[in-house]
Amino acid sequence: MKAKPPHRDTGCGVGAGRPRREDARHLAGHGRFLADVALPGTRNVAVVRSPVPHGALRSVRAPDGVSGTDVWTAADLAPLARPLVATAALPGFRTAPLPLLAVDTVRYVGEPIALALGDTRAEAEDLARRITVDIEELPPVVGHRAALAEGAPRVHREWPDNIYATTSVTAGDVDAAARRAAVSLTREYTVGRQSPLPLETRGVLAHHDRAEDQLVVWTSTQTPDLVRDAIAELLGLPGNRVRVIVPDVGGGFGAKCTVYPEEIALAAVATRLDHPVRWVEDRAEAMVATTQGRDHHYRLTGHAAADGELLALEADIVVDAGAYSVHPWTATMDASMASAMIPGPYRVRDYRCTARSVATHSTPLGPCRGVARPAACFGIERLIDDLAHELGIEPYVMRTRAMVGPRSMPYTSVAHKVYDSGDYPEAVRRVSRLIGHQEVRARQRATDPGSRTRIGVGYGSFTEQTAHGCLEWASRGLAVTFGVESARLVMDATGSLTLGVGVQSQGQGHETTLAQVVAEVLDIAPERVAVRQGDTAYLPRGDGTFASRTMVMAGGAAYGAANLLAQRLRSVAAVLLDEPPDRLRFEGGSIVGDRGGRTLTALAREFCLTPDHVPGADGGLDVTFTYRPEVQTGAFTYGTHAAVVRVDLDTGEVELLDYAVVEDCGTVVNPLVVEGQTIGGTVQGIGTALMEELPRDSGGLPAVTTLGAYRVPRAPDVPRIRIEQLHTPSPHTVLGMKGVGESGAIPPPAAIGNAITDALREFGARMDRTPMTAARVWAALDRAAASGPSRAPAVAGARTDAPGGGAVPR
Amino acid sequence: MNEVSPRLRVNGAEHTVTVPARTSLADLLRDRLGLTGTHLGCEEGVCGACTVLVDGLPVRGCLTLAATCDGAEVVTVEGLTGADADRLRAAFSREGALQCGFCTPGMLITAYDLVRRRAAGSPEEIRAGLGGNLCRCTGYQALVRAIASAAGESAGEPGTRGGAEPGTRTGESHPRDRA
Numbered sequence: 010m011k012a013k014p015p016h017r018d019t020g021c022g023v024g025a026g027r028p029r030r031e032d033a034r035h036l037a038g039h040g041r042f043l044a045d046v047a048l049p050g051t052r053n054v055a056v057v058r059s060p061v062p063h064g065a066l067r068s069v070r071a072p073d074g075v076s077g078t079d080v081w082t083a084a085d086l087a088p089l090a091r092p093l094v095a096t097a098a099l100p101g102f103r104t105a106p107l108p109l110l111a112v113d114t115v116r117y118v119g120e121p122i123a124l125a126l127g128d129t130r131a132e133a134e135d136l137a138r139r140i141t142v143d144i145e146e147l148p149p150v151v152g153h154r155a156a157l158a159e160g161a162p163r164v165h166r167e168w169p170d171n172i173y174a175t176t177s178v179t180a181g182d183v184d185a186a187a188r189r190a191a192v193s194l195t196r197e198y199t200v201g202r203q204s205p206l207p208l209e210t211r212g213v214l215a216h217h218d219r220a221e222d223q224l225v226v227w228t229s230t231q232t233p234d235l236v237r238d239a240i241a242e243l244l245g246l247p248g249n250r251v252r253v254i255v256p257d258v259g260g261g262f263g264a265k266c267t268v269y270p271e272e273i274a275l276a277a278v279a280t281r282l283d284h285p286v287r288w289v290e291d292r293a294e295a296m297v298a299t300t301q302g303r304d305h306h307y308r309l310t311g312h313a314a315a316d317g318e319l320l321a322l323e324a325d326i327v328v329d330a331g332a333y334s335v336h337p338w339t340a341t342m343d344a345s346m347a348s349a350m351i352p353g354p355y356r357v358r359d360y361r362c363t364a365r366s367v368a369t370h371s372t373p374l375g376p377c378r379g380v381a382r383p384a385a386c387f388g389i390e391r392l393i394d395d396l397a398h399e400l401g402i403e404p405y406v407m408r409t410r411a412m413v414g415p416r417s418m419p420y421t422s423v424a425h426k427v428y429d430s431g432d433y434p435e436a437v438r439r440v441s442r443l444i445g446h447q448e449v450r451a452r453q454r455a456t457d458p459g460s461r462t463r464i465g466v467g468y469g470s471f472t473e474q475t476a477h478g479c480l481e482w483a484s485r486g487l488a489v490t491f492g493v494e495s496a497r498l499v500m501d502a503t504g505s506l507t508l509g510v511g512v513q514s515q516g517q518g519h520e521t522t523l524a525q526v527v528a529e530v531l532d533i534a535p536e537r538v539a540v541r542q543g544d545t546a547y548l549p550r551g552d553g554t555f556a557s558r559t560m561v562m563a564g565g566a567a568y569g570a571a572n573l574l575a576q577r578l579r580s581v582a583a584v585l586l587d588e589p590p591d592r593l594r595f596e597g598g599s600i601v602g603d604r605g606g607r608t609l610t611a612l613a614r615e616f617c618l619t620p621d622h623v624p625g626a627d628g629g630l631d632v633t634f635t636y637r638p639e640v641q642t643g644a645f646t647y648g649t650h651a652a653v654v655r656v657d658l659d660t661g662e663v664e665l666l667d668y669a670v671v672e673d674c675g676t677v678v679n680p681l682v683v684e685g686q687t688i689g690g691t692v693q694g695i696g697t698a699l700m701e702e703l704p705r706d707s708g709g710l711p712a713v714t715t716l717g718a719y720r721v722p723r724a725p726d727v728p729r730i731r732i733e734q735l736h737t738p739s740p741h742t743v744l745g746m747k748g749v750g751e752s753g754a755i756p757p758p759a760a761i762g763n764a765i766t767d768a769l770r771e772f773g774a775r776m777d778r779t780p781m782t783a784a785r786v787w788a789a790l791d792r793a794a795a796s797g798p799s800r801a802p803a804v805a806g807a808r809t810d811a812p813g814g815g816a817v818p819r
Numbered sequence: 820m821n822e823v824s825p826r827l828r829v830n831g832a833e834h835t836v837t838v839p840a841r842t843s844l845a846d847l848l849r850d851r852l853g854l855t856g857t858h859l860g861c862e863e864g865v866c867g868a869c870t871v872l873v874d875g876l877p878v879r880g881c882l883t884l885a886a887t888c889d890g891a892e893v894v895t896v897e898g899l900t901g902a903d904a905d906r907l908r909a910a911f912s913r914e915g916a917l918q919c920g921f922c923t924p925g926m927l928i929t930a931y932d933l934v935r936r937r938a939a940g941s942p943e944e945i946r947a948g949l950g951g952n953l954c955r956c957t958g959y960q961a962l963v964r965a966i967a968s969a970a971g972e973s974a975g976e977p978g979t980r981g982g983a984e985p986g987t988r989t990g991e992s993h994p995r996d997r998a
Contacts (some may be wrong), residue, residue: 028912028913028915029912029915029917031917032911032912032917032920033912034920035917035920035923036896036908036911036912036917036923036927037856037896037897037908038854038855038856038896038897038924039856039897040856040920040921040923041855042855042857042858042921044849044855044859045849045855047853079862129840129850131841187856194982206955207919207955208860208866208868208921208922208953208954208955208956209858209860209919209921212829257919257920257921258919259858259860259919259920259921260918260919260921260955260956262955291862291865292860292861292862292866310985498947515919516917516918516919516920516956517918518918572988681915682915684915684961685915685918685956685958688957688958688960688961689918689955689956689957689958690958691902692957692958692959693955693957693958694912713859715863715865716860716861716863716865716866716899716953717861717863717864717865721953721955722958722959723949723951723952723953723959724945724946724947724949724950724952724954724959724963725943725947725949725950725951726963727948727958727959729942729960729963730958730960753958755878793919
C-alpha cells in the first residue's frame with residue numbers, strides 16, 4: 010500500500026518529537042516487568058545448569074525427601090513436551106534439536122539440566138544446589154578453527170563434521186575483474202562474541218488457569234505469538250488454549266527473540282501443578298544461557314581500480330554458532346546474512362562468497378542488534394580503508410567513488426537486495442564535514458613525531474536492511490517466514506481509541522509512535538489512542554519486534570487500520586450529517602462536511618449507544634488491517650559514521666575524541682525516539698568496537714560470567730555523539746518510513762577500527778578484530794614493529810613519513 | 820534459618836518486617852513491601868538499577884542486607900518526591916532519557932543525588948556521576964542532557980537545598996506500601 014507523505018503538520022502526528030506515553034509509569038516506578046508480576050501462590054524456579062562445555066550426563070538425582078514435583082528433569086518433561094527443533098530449508102542444513110532439559114549430553118556451559126522449585130527464589134536455589142548431577146567431562150570444541158580442524162570431536166555425534174550449513178554465492182566473473190584491478194588485498198577480520206545484554210534478564214511465569222482452561226505464560230520476549238505457537242505445538246495444545254502475556258520488557262536487542270527452553274519447560278511444568286511457577290534469570294545465568302551474538306571470522310579479498318572503484322569481492326565467512334540451532338533463526342542466520350551484506354553500499358557486480366556456520370561447545374548464537382551487519386560492515390569497511398591506503402586515496406573519497414549513487418536508485422545489489430532510495434555518497438561527504446576531516450588531518454600533520462600518542466579519523470558506511478518481507482526470510486531458509494503485521498483499531502462509545510498490535514516494544518516507544526500514525530490519519534491528539542501489545546489471546550497476530558521492522562510494518566498496519574476506521578466514520582457521519590462521505594474530512598477531533606460537523610466523541614457515542622440513529626451505516630467502529638511489504642527485501646536505511654580517536658602508543662589505550670553520524674531513515678515519525686535509537690545503538694556499537702567480549706579459555710570455560718567482568722559502555726566512556734539526518738522517503742513503504750532500530754549499532758566497529766588504523770598508519774599496525782582493547786592495539790603495534798618498518802606505499806609520490814597514513818595525498 | 824526484623828521507614832511509612840537474615844534490602848522492598856520500582860539487573864552491585872536512598876545516600880539495594888537497615892530511612896523511586904524529583908522526571912521525559920525503563924529508577928535516584936549535591940555542573944561531571952549506573956538503551960546522551968537541564972533549573976531556584984526531603988512527609992504512605 011502506498012501513501013502520500015503527511016499533508017500537514019498538526020504538531021502531534023507523524024514528525025512530531027513528542028515525549029513518550031510510556032515515560033510516566035517508568036518514572037513513577039510503576040512499570041511492570043516480568044519479575045514484578047505477582048500472582049497468588051507463585052512458587053519460584055531455579056535452573057540447574059551444566060558447569061562444563063561438553064560432557065556425558067550420567068545421572069541427575071534429587072535429594073532424599075524432596076517432593077516429586079519440586080525437581081524436574083528431562084525424563085519428567087519427556088511426556089509433556091517435545092524439544093525445540095529449528096529447521097531451515099537450506100541445502101545440506103543439519104538440525105540440532107535443542108533439549109528443554111539436557112538428556113544424555115551437555116554441550117555448553119549454562120545448558121539447562123534440571124528445575125528446582127521453592128517458595129522463594131532463594132529457596133529454589135538452595136534446592137538446586139542439593140541436586141546431584143553426574144557428568145563425565147568430554148573434550149570440548151573451542152572456537153571455529155578447532156571446529157573445522159581435521160579429526161575434531163563432533164558437537165553432534167550423528168553429523169560427519171561440525172558444520173550446520175554451507176552456503177555460497179557466485180555472481181559475475183571475479184577472476185576477470187581481478188585482472189583489471191590496480192590493487193588486490195586479502196585480509197582476515199574477526200568480530201568477537203558478545204552479549205546483547207538487555208538490562209532486564211529473561212524470565213517466565215506460567216500457570217494453568219483452570220477457570221479458563223488455558224495455559225497462561227508470561228514471558229519477557231520480543232515475539233509473543235512466536236512463543237505461543239511454539240508452546241502450543243511442543244505441548245500438543247490448540248493455540249487457543251495457550252495465552253502468552255508480555256509485560257514491560259527491559260530491553261531485548263535480539264536476546265529475547267528466540268524461543269527458549271525455559272519458556273517451554275515452565276509451560277510444561279505448569280500444566281501439572283495447581284500453582285503458578287516463575288523463573289527469573291539471574292545475571293550469572295544470563296551471561297551463559299541467553300543467546301550470544303557475532304563471533305564472525307572472515308577472509309576477504311578486495312579488488313579495486315586505480316580511481317577507487319571497487320571491482321570485485323571474495324569472502325570466506327565462518328560463524329561460530331555455538332552448540333545448538335535456535336528457533337526460529339537457526340544457526341545459519343548470521344552467516345547467510347553476512348554473505349549478503351558484505352558488499353555493503355558499493356557497486357560491486359562480481360562477488361564470490363562461501364559462508365559456513367559451525368558448531369562448537371559454546372552458548373547458542375542468536376540475534377544481536379544488527380545481527381550480521383556490524384561484522385559485515387567491519388569487514389568490508391576495514392578492507393575499503395586498506396585498499397584506499399594502497400591506492401593513495403582518502404578513504405572517505407574512495408567510498409564516495411565506489412558507492413551506489415543516487416541516480417542508480419532503486420538499485421539491486423549483487424546479493425539481490427533492493428536498495429530503495431537515498432544518496433549514499435552525500436552521507437559520507439556530510440559526515441566528513443561534520444567530523445572536521447581536514448582539521449583532523451591538520452592536527453595529524455602538526456603532531457610531534459616524538460609524541461607518545463597519535464590521533465586518527467575513520468569512517469564506517471552501512472546499509473541497514475529493515476522491515477523485510479516473507480520472501481527475504483524464505484530465501485534464508487527459515488521455517489517461519491515473517492513479513493506480515495496486523496493492527497486492530499477500535500473506537501469505543503467515549504470516542505477513545507485502542508490500537509491492538511502483535512509487535513512488542515522493549516523500549517522503542519511503540520505506544521507513542523504507533524499512536525502518532527493513527528493521530529495523523531484522523532487528526533486527533535495521539536493521547537486519544539491507547540496502544541496495546543503483548544497478549545496473544547486478545548490482540549491481532551504479529552511477528553514481534555526485531556529486524557528494525559516495527560515502524561514500517563506495524564506502523565503500516567496502524568496507518569491502514571486508521572484509514573479503514575476513517576471510512577467507517579465517514580459512513581456513519583454521512584448518515585448523521587446527511588452529506589456524501591467523500592465530502593467529509595477530519596479536522597481537530599471532528600468530522601466535518603460542507604454544512605456542519607460532529608466531534609468524533611459525539612459521533613462515537615451516538616453510533617455505539619444508539620445505532621438505530623444510524624441506519625445503513627457500513628460496519629462497526631472496529632477494524633483490522635494487515636500490512637504486507639511491497640518490496641520483499643525491505644527498506645534500506647543507510648548512513649556513515651565517523652570517529653576520531655587518540656591512541657596511546659605505550660599502552661594501546663584508545664580514547665574516543667569525537668563521533669559523528671549522518672543517516673537517512675526516510676520519514677521520521679518521532680525525532681526524539683529516532684535519536685534515541687540511533688545514539689543508543691551507536692553506543693552499543695562502541696561497546697562492540699572497544700569493550701564487549703565473551704572469551705573462553707582453552708578448556709572452553711567462559712571467562713566472563715558476571716556483569717562486573719563484562720566491559721560495557723558507561724556514561725564516562727562515550728563522547729557526545731553528533732547526528733545529522735538526511736530524509737529520503739522510501740518509495741516502497743507507507744509514509745516513506747524505514748526502520749532504524751539497528752542502524753546505530755552497525756558501523757561503530759568499522760569507523761573506530763579505521764580511525765585507530767589511521768592513527769597507526771606510520772607504524773603499519775592494523776585493527777583486524779573486535780573488541781579493540783588496549784591489549785590488542787598494543788599487540789598490533791608490537792607485531793608491526795617486529796615485522797619491520799611500514800611498507801612503502803603503493804602509489805608513487807606518497808610520503809611514508811606523513812602522519813595519519815603514508816599514502817594519503819596532501 | 821535465622822531471621823531478622825529490621826524496623827525501617829520506607830517512603831515515609833514505618834515498617835517492621837521479619838525476613839530471613841540473608842535477605843537483601845532490594846528483595847525486602849520488592850517482595851515484602853510490593854515496591855517493585857526498585858529493579859534488579861545484576862544482583863552483584865554493578866548495574867545500579869536497584870539504587871535507593873538510605874538515610875539520604877544512594878546505595879545498591881542488592882548489596883545491602885536488610886538486616887543492616889534497622890532504623891534506616893529508605894526512599895525508593897515510588898517515594899521520590901519534591902521539586903528536584905519533579906524537575907528530573909519532567910526532564911527525563913522531555914529529553915528522551917529513558918527507553919525500556921528498567922534502569923530508570925536507579926538513574927533517577929542517582930540523578931537526584933547528583934542534583935542535590937550540586938554535582939551535576941557539567942556534562943563531564945554528570946557522566947562521571949552516572950558511572951555506576953548502566954543504561955543499555957539510551958547511550959546516556961539524553962540522560963546527561965536531562966540531568967543538566969534539571970540541575971540548571973534547580974540551581975536557579977533559591978533555597979531548594981533546604982527544601983523538604985523526599986518521602987519524609989509524616990502520616991502519609993504510598994498506596995503501594997500497603998500492597
